[in-house]
Amino acid sequence: MNTIFNKIETLKDQIEFQLHCSYIEVTFYCLNFKILKEEVRDLLDSAVIDRLETGDGNAENAVPGKLPVQIRKASDGAVSLSGSTEVSVSTQKEMTACLEQGCANRSTAATDMNSQSR
Numbered sequence: 001m002n003t004i005f006n007k008i009e010t011l012k013d014q015i016e017f018q019l020h021c022s023y024i025e026v027t028f029y030c031l032n033f034k035i036l037k038e039e040v041r042d043l044l045d046s047a048v049i050d051r052l053e054t055g056d057g058n059a060e061n062a063v064p065g066k067l068p069v070q071i072r073k074a075s076d077g078a079v080s081l082s083g084s085t086e087v088s089v090s091t092q093k094e095m096t097a098c099l100e101q102g103c104a105n106r107s108t109a110a111t112d113m114n115s116q117s118r
Contacts, residue, residue, distance in 0.1 A: 005092045020086040021095055023102030024069055040069045043102040044085040 008017050023044050029037040070082045089095040 001092050001095055005095075019089050019095065021089055021098040021102075022081055022084040022086050023099065023105075024071075024081060024084055025106055026071070027107070040071065041107070042069050042084050043105040044087055044098065 004019070008019075011017075021044070022042075025041045025043055027039045027041070029039075069084045072080050072082055074080070087098045089098055
């Protein structure tokens, strides 16, 4: 973030910038090294956050009319998110707050891989 905002400060008289933050969580459910299911959660979407807090963290029960978040890879290798919440930020403090909110909404659970996994 320091690098981004330092560069913006250097170029702010020459060009206008718009920054947007998104924060997603991708969970893979595997069995015998095969991916059975993939869930994508938008950690900045208040409806998803409400479901996580109430225990219904199923990302497939999305807000009516809103398409689920999809991860797309273009032929040139660029990765993009379709349908994720984008929060406009203009300072490093705003970006940090956005990322902290997303971190607080991440789901954690123990796995069978090791006893200390979280």
